Amino acid sequence: MSHPISKDALELFRHCKKGNIEEVRVLVEQRDVDVNIRDIWDSTPLYYACLCGHLPVVEYLIGVGARCEANTFDGERCLYGALTDDIRRTLTQHNLVTTHTIRRDAYDEFLRRLFESGEYSDITFVVQGEAVPLHRCLLTARSEYFRDMLQKRWHSRDKVIINKDMVTPDAFRAVMKYMYTGRFECPVELVECCIRIGVNCKLPNFRLMLEDAERKAQVLQMGKQGLVKVTTVVVEPDESCSPGVGSWVGGSEGVGSDLRDLAQATLPPHLRFWPTEMPFCPTQDHAPFADVCFVIDGHPFLCHKMFFCTRSEYFRALLRDHFHETQWQDSSSLPTITLHDVSPQVFAVLVHYLYCNQTIVSLENAIEVMVAADMWLVSGLKRQCGVYLGSRLHTDNVISILRLARLFQLPRLEDQCVTCMAKNLDQVVETQEFRDLVLDDADEVRGRQETDSVPIIDDLRFHISSAVQTVSGIMEARTKLSVIEAVLEDLGIEA
Template sequence: MSAQRSLFLHCKEGNLSEVKHIVEVKDIDLNVRDGWDSTPLYYACLCGHREIVEYLLQNGSKCEASTFDGERCLYGALTNDIRNLLRNWKQIHSTGKKRDRHYELLRHMLEEEKLCKDILFNVHGVEINAHRCVIAARSHFFSEALSTHWKNRSTVALKHEKVTSDAFHAILQFLYLGRVDIKREIVDDVKRLAHYCNLQHLSEEILSADTRMSELFRLKPNMSCRVKIVTVESETSFARLATDLRYLAESTLPSRLRSWIEVLPFPEYDKRPSFYPDVCVEVEGEIFNCHKVFLCGRSDYFKALLTDHFQENKSSTSASCPIIKLCHLTPEIFKNIIIYIYSEICDFHSLNDVMDVLPVADMMLLTGLKRKCGNVLSQHMTENNIVDMYRCSQMFNLLNLEDYCVEFMAIELESLVESEEFIELVVEEANLVQCREETDSIPLIDEIRHHITDATSTYGQMQQSCAKLMKLDAMLARLGLEC
């Protein structure tokens, strides 16, 4: 059964664990539609599965007011509890932006008090911890302050009467996440502090959100007393966050690998100091100056290394940072790993890059990077490499790539049935079925048959599908694998 069909089925039946597995492992589009123009969210609402409704909304399912999908979900919801959830969600989460594991890491870094944080701000008695590397990479103001009058200080007291703890925390939220939720009563305080910290883009975003809200209140005066929070977020802010984190990743690299920095059109970046590394990774004699919070937050492999579970972890006698020595990979491969860990960006210039990174991502337990590798591979399938692609998808548990491979096989079946590699693959798949009898099916063949018949809607397509199925059956008969 395809990933899409499985998602629809489990949303109808209320299997939350299976829905999570499909979303997190197969990286499927949650706003996909079936033959009745319905989404997974609609079926979850219709069948009364509140937990699945909430999970789908949290991960990017669209349900906006005055749209077909939004009103249909609201009308079809089985319970008032689900209707209230949809209404409240539409008011608060207008963009429906998917929150992935990278975003969750940044949120966890912001909210967890002792997560490798190395500087403490005391704002009128309220203590707020932060990471030097993040705030320095995100703000020229903080970078300058940390290298001058805050240099070598682990605690900074902010005593100015117009700097409030709530406003300062809002600034940090924007620096970490690229978005911020501001209480209406402190909007002016945050504007003032953003201006003081030279965060011009944040000031502009707040002004834009404030203007939209004023227009809303003008048209619907009764909304004024209901709206308590101003949400500031935009694609521009998220793009800037990705750019800054990419630069932070580049700062960890050996100098010969920093080609991206040299072409940056931003002169202020050249003035920034190193970003306070606290762990070094050695690869073939080259040193990467990294940050534990990113390595451990993204990879259980590095978390184990840094908690001294393996012999590769050793302390340096000549430097303050511990050193991890990695073998069986090149600095160029590890550069791609680091850039992904910090910024969620992949720098693949060829299929060879993808194939080099994939086994390392698997070893380092970077599931998201494996999925991205699979997505790139799915765009380069041909009749000559489809069998290798399929085997690769199984070796590294890339379920989405496997689904693409089977779909490609269904499309190109008429030529593949004459391919020795494809025939060998079918025989291997048959042998994997333990104690197979003549009536037992072969999973790969079942999936190919499903893809052949699933897209059939016209008489001409039906004839083509029948021709393909006859050729498939003929091949199986020659192999003695009738099923």
């Protein structure tokens, strides 16, 4: 029996066929449904949106990472099946711009908006009269040149004037945006200027990266015999270096790697995951340019507001409104905030997530981290804990994790739990935990005075029967359904 498709995934397919863009957004952004999921006919949501002629849905799915690259099965199938010329044109233009689609997640958006908004900036560069607000801590983490200048020559400045003719505002912004996001984009005519700026800023491999991009652009133009003119050079971040659950970004050139080092420097020395030498000022044993101090069980964490306030509404309100937890010391010291009901170890996990989107969790701390993430309104960290727990499911813990998934509203984890239970039904139904779960669900339905079936029973029936395709599969499904009926009869429940 093949892996069943979740209810949310079926809903995504249905709304893509009907063109319900708002429902599609909810399923992708709030219910975490994979935009590249396939149904039993090996079709994707994007294919159905193209086939049914819903351009807004097509544009949205492409924007969040639906695969439609040229010369691939998915790309050619979508192009061939598209109902309208507008959709074909959208697909073609997408493939001309790039053959590499990266889903823009919350962390990508955080970095981009941090640069573009200039919020919480503490230094401004004025390039030929145009102001570019930036953040000292990020510049220090990303560039040896800025690290040296900000700690010495520019230490007491809040504004730096650059009037060199060879440094244009647009080129400077392009390089700075690369430092923030790992993504480079600029007009072809500014590439040489950007290379000079990058070399001066001592950005690792920057020259080689842009020269390689230029060479590829020239090859593309020559291959198209004048039919294509490249006007913009774009270099996307390397997906293989994306941070994730329980992993570290490789390569000093990566944004995640550099911000990981910055996150390490915010922690008290004895709590650092790796007690390595920090790549900052040798006389410092803490993060450079920290502007807030969190104290947990007497342990100080010297941090940066921009990460906490822009990635958590809880901390934004805490720092903005000066809650009673905040204690201001003299003007020469950092604002100090004492947090309760959390361990220093869990707060260290939060710091790493906020700074570099990495989650270092284990079975021992995952639940504690999830509780804290829920309290601090850091939904991404909560979901990543759910991803970790979903990878550790077995018959002994599946019901307890299912209860957690419901409590913390993690639909993908809940679906994984039900799938695991359906697959191992013979073992699960023998446990008292399963019977207690069925009884609790039945009591909840009765308490609402509803006539709905018991939720866990309804979900199990769906997972058992939804992917049946063969005669043997039908027989297996019937056997499992009869086991469920026997349990219900034994418990005296009609569902």
